[in-house]
Amino acid sequence: MATEGDAVAENTRGFNEGRYESTGRLDDYESLKDEARAIKEDAIERLPDLIDQVRETVEANGGTVYIADDAEDANQYITELTAERRDADRLVKSKSMTSEEIEVNEALAEAGVDVVETDLGEWVLQVADEAPSHIVAPAIHKSREAIAELFAERFDPEDPPETAEELTMFARERLGELVEDADVGMTGANFIAADSGTLLLVTSEGNARKTVTATDTHVAVAGVEKLVPTVEDFSPFVELIGRSGTGQDVTSYISTLTPPVDSPVPDFEADADALADGSAEDRDFHLVLIDNGRMSMRDDEELKETLYCIRCSACSNACGNFQSVGGHAFGGETYSGGIATGWEAGIEGLDTAAEFNDLCTGCSRCVPACPVGIDIPWINTVVRDRVNRGEVKSRQTDWVFEELVPDEEPAGLDLGTRFVGNYETVAKLGSLTAPLSNKLADVGPLRALTERVTGIDRRRDLPAFASETLVDWFEGRGGAAVPVEEAERTAVLYPDTATNYVDVERGKAAVRALETLGVHLRIPEVSGSGRPPLSQGMIASATAKAEDVYAGLVTHVDAGRDVVVIEPSDLAMFRSEYERLLPESSFERLADASYDVMEYLFGLIENGGDPAALRAPAAGTGPVASGNRVAYHPHCQARTIGVGEHATAVMERLGYDVRVSDTECCGMAGSFGYKTDYYELSMDVGEPIEAQFGDTDRTVVASGTSCGEQLDALLGSAPMHPVELVAPRE
Numbered sequence: 177m178a179t180e181g182d183a184v185a186e187n188t189r190g191f192n193e194g195r196y197e198s199t200g201r202l203d204d205y206e207s208l209k210d211e212a213r214a215i216k217e218d219a220i221e222r223l224p225d226l227i228d229q230v231r232e233t234v235e236a237n238g239g240t241v242y243i244a245d246d247a248e249d250a251n252q253y254i255t256e257l258t259a260e261r262r263d264a265d266r267l268v269k270s271k272s273m274t275s276e277e278i279e280v281n282e283a284l285a286e287a288g289v290d291v292v293e294t295d296l297g298e299w300v301l302q303v304a305d306e307a308p309s310h311i312v313a314p315a316i317h318k319s320r321e322a323i324a325e326l327f328a329e330r331f332d333p334e335d336p337p338e339t340a341e342e343l344t345m346f347a348r349e350r351l352g353e354l355v356e357d358a359d360v361g362m363t364g365a366n367f368i369a370a371d372s373g374t375l376l377l378v379t380s381e382g383n384a385r386k387t388v389t390a391t392d393t394h395v396a397v398a399g400v401e402k403l404v405p406t407v408e409d410f411s412p413f414v415e416l417i418g419r420s421g422t423g424q425d426v427t428s429y430i431s432t433l434t435p436p437v438d439s440p441v442p443d444f445e446a447d448a449d450a451l452a453d454g455s456a457e458d459r460d461f462h463l464v465l466i467d468n469g470r471m472s473m474r475d476d477e478e479l480k481e482t483l484y485c486i487r488c489s490a491c492s493n494a495c496g497n498f499q500s501v502g503g504h505a506f507g508g509e510t511y512s513g514g515i516a517t518g519w520e521a522g523i524e525g526l527d528t529a530a531e532f533n534d535l536c537t538g539c540s541r542c543v544p545a546c547p548v549g550i551d552i553p554w555i556n557t558v559v560r561d562r563v564n565r566g567e568v569k570s571r572q573t574d575w576v577f578e579e580l581v582p583d584e585e586p587a588g589l590d591l592g593t594r595f596v597g598n599y600e601t602v603a604k605l606g607s608l609t610a611p612l613s614n615k616l617a618d619v620g621p622l623r624a625l626t627e628r629v630t631g632i633d634r635r636r637d638l639p640a641f642a643s644e645t646l647v648d649w650f651e652g653r654g655g656a657a658v659p660v661e662e663a664e665r666t667a668v669l670y671p672d673t674a675t676n677y678v679d680v681e682r683g684k685a686a687v688r689a690l691e692t693l694g695v696h697l698r699i700p701e702v703s704g705s706g707r708p709p710l711s712q713g714m715i716a717s718a719t720a721k722a723e724d725v726y727a728g729l730v731t732h733v734d735a736g737r738d739v740v741v742i743e744p745s746d747l748a749m750f751r752s753e754y755e756r757l758l759p760e761s762s763f764e765r766l767a768d769a770s771y772d773v774m775e776y777l778f779g780l781i782e783n784g785g786d787p788a789a790l791r792a793p794a795a796g797t798g799p800v801a802s803g804n805r806v807a808y809h810p811h812c813q814a815r816t817i818g819v820g821e822h823a824t825a826v827m828e829r830l831g832y833d834v835r836v837s838d839t840e841c842c843g844m845a846g847s848f849g850y851k852t853d854y855y856e857l858s859m860d861v862g863e864p865i866e867a868q869f870g871d872t873d874r875t876v877v878a879s880g881t882s883c884g885e886q887l888d889a890l891l892g893s894a895p896m897h898p899v900e901l902v903a904p905r906e
C-alpha cells in the first residue's frame with residue numbers, strides 16, 4: 177500500500193504531541209470531555225426539536241433556513257440562490273467539510289459561479305485540483321517545496337515565492353483581490369445554537385470573518401448534527417477543538433456571530449469611505465442544514481455515535497496508520513481517518529466505507545484522544561461486520577475451511593478474514609500437531625500456498641506452536657505451588673491463546689513471579705477472548721467467545737479469585753469491548769475482577785509484597801546481564817485502558833533504567849501486519865520505533881504478542897515480556 181510521504185507523518189505526529197502537551201496542562205480535561213459528550217448526546221437526542229427551534233430563531237433574526245434532504249437538494253437551493261436570485265459571478269468560501277461532502281463547488285461551477293476557497297490549505301488544493309487529505313489541515317500532505325513549485329507553475333510569477341512567509345503573502349494578496357470581487361460568502365459552522373441562531377466558527381486564519389462580512393449574502397452550510405441547544409454549550413468545545421486537533425491551547429480565531437450580522441456591507445470600490453454605503457439591513461443570510469443520511473444514522477444505534485464527532489482530527493493524528501498513509505488512502509469520498517468509516521458508511525454507504533475500513537486495526541489509541549469519547553474502533557468493527565455480511569461471495573474452496581472451523585459468520589466470508597478470525601482453532605491444531613505443524617509451516621511452497629489462500633504474508637515469521645500448553649504444564653507440575661491457606665491472594669491466570677499455545681515461557685514466568693509474591697494460582701482451560709474474530713469484524717463469533725470466557729471464569733470470580741491476564745489485548749477485551757458483547761452485569765463483574773499481570777505485580781508490591789523476591793538487574797543472565805538498561809514498548813490497548821505504565825513502575829522499582837517508546841503504535845496491531853496487503857505499511861508504521869530502539873544496547877521488552885512479533889521483525893531479535901524480565905529464574 178502506498179504511503180503518503182514525510183509531510184503527513186511529520187505534521188500529524190507534531191499535532192499529536194501538541195495535543196498531549198496542551199491537554200496535559202488542563203486540570204479538568206476529563207470533565208470537559210464528559211461535558212462535551214453529554215451536550216452532544218442530548219443534542220442528538222433532541223435533534224428534531226432543535227431543528228424546529230433554529231428555524232424559528234433564524235427567521236426571527238431575519239434569515240432563512242433550508243433543510244436539505246441530500247446533496248442534490250442542498251446544491252439546487254444554493255445554486256438557485258447564488259446564480260439565479262443573486263446573479264453572482266463569484267462566491268468566496270471558508271473551509272467547510274460539509275460543503276466538500278455535497279460537492280457544492282462543482283455544482284456552482286456548472287451554474288457559472290466562480291468559487292474561491294479562502295482557507296490557505298483549501299486554496300492550495302483548489303489550485304492543484306486535489307481533494308483534502310485531513311479534516312483540519314487539508315493540504316497536510318504537501319510540503320513547502322511542493323507548494324512553491326505549484327505556485328510557480330500555475331501563476332508564473334516574476335519573483336517566485338519560496339519561504340513559508342513568501343508563500344503565505346503571495347496567497348494572501350491573490351485571495352484579497354478575489355474576496356473584494358465576490359458577491360456571496362459561504363461558510364460552514366462548527367456549532368449552531370438553536371435558541372439564538374448563533375454560529376460558532378473556529379479558524380486559524382480569520383478567513384471565515386472576511387467571508388461573512390465582505391459580501392452582502394452569507395450562506396452557512398452545515399450538517400444537522402451541528403445543532404446544540406444554547407450558546408453556553410459552545411464553551412467546552414472552544415476549549416477542546418484546538419487542543420484536540422492541532423495542540424493549540426486556543427485556536428487563532430473564534431467567532432460567534434448571529435447572522436445576518438450587524439455590520440455594514442463594505443464597498444471596495446469606494447476610495448474614501450468603504451463602509452459608508454451599506455447597512456446591516458442590506459444583508460441576507462441563509463442557513464442550509466443538511467440531512468444527507470444523518471437522521472438515519474441517528475436511528476442506527478451503532479452509527480449514531482458518529483454524529484457526536486466535532487471533526488477535530490485528533491483520531492487521525494493519533495493513528496499510526498494515518499500518520500503513514502495520510503487521508504487520501506485512509507478516507508472515503510470526503511472524510512478521512514478512523515471516524516471516516518462511520519461518516520462514509522452513513523453518508524455514502526458501506527461500499528465506500530469498505531474501501532479503507534481495514535486500515536483501522538482496532539489499536540484503540542484514538543479513543544482517549546477523542547474529545548467526545550467516541551468508541552471509534554467499535555464503529556469500524558460494526559461496519560466491517562456489515563461489510564462481511566453484505567459481501568457474501570462463494571468461493572470454490574470455501575467449504576473446506578468452513579467444515580474445519582465452523583463459526584457464527586456468513587458462508588462465503590473471505591478466507592483470509594476467516595483464517596485470522598479463527599486463530600484460536602488454528603493455534604489449537606498447531607499445538608496438537610507440533611512440532612510437525614511448525615516444520616510444515618516453514619516449508620517454502622506451503623508458505624506460498626498459505627499466502628495465496630489466506631493472504632498471510634510469507635515475509636512474516638509464523639508463531640511456533642508449543643507441543644505442551646501452559647494449562648497442561650501447570651497441571652503436570654501438580655497445580656498451585658502456594659497452598660491456598662498460605663496465600664496472600666488467590667488468582668486465576670487466564671490462559672490466553674498466544675500464551676497457552678505459543679509463548680508458554682511467558683506464562684511460566686508469570687506463574688513464577690506471582691507465586692514468589694505469595695499468590696495461590698489456578699490455570700483453568702478457558703476459551704480464547706474473541707479478540708481475533710472481533711478484529712476481523714466477526715462480531716457474532718466474538719460474542720460467542722465472550723460468553724464462553726465468562727462461563728469459564730465466573731465461578732472463580734464468584735469465589736473471590738482475581739483474574740490475571742498476560743496478553744494486554746485480551747485484558748482490553750475484558751475491560752472494554754466486552755461491554756458491547758456481554759450483559760452489563762456480567763461485563764462489570766469480569767472487568768472489575770481482571771488485572772494485567774504487571775499491574776497485579778505492582779499492586780502486590782504496593783501492598784507489602786517483597787520486591788526483592790523478583791529479579792533485579794544484577795541477578796540477570798543473558799541479555800539482562802549487560803546492564804539494567806531496558807527499552808520498553810507498552811502495548812497500545814494496554815495504554816488505552818490505563819495499564820501501560822505499571823510495567824515501567826515495577827521495572828523501575830527493581831532498579832531498571834527504563835526508556836519507554838514514544839510512538840503510538842508498533843505498526844502490527846494484532847493481525848494487521850500479517851496480511852500481505854498491509855505488510856509494507858506495517859513496517860513503515862514501525863519505522864519510528866525501530867529508529868528509537870534499533871541503535872541502543874538496551875534490553876527490549878514489550879507486553880503484547882503482536883508488538884513482540886513486530887519488534888522481532890524490525891530489530892532482528894525477539895523482545896521479552898516484562899514479566900519474563902522480572903520473574904525469578906527457574
Ligand code: SF4
Pocket residue numbers: 311420484485486487488489490491492515545546547548549550552
Ligand atoms: S471522532 Fe473524535 S477525535 Fe475523531 S474527529 Fe471526531 S471528535 Fe475528533
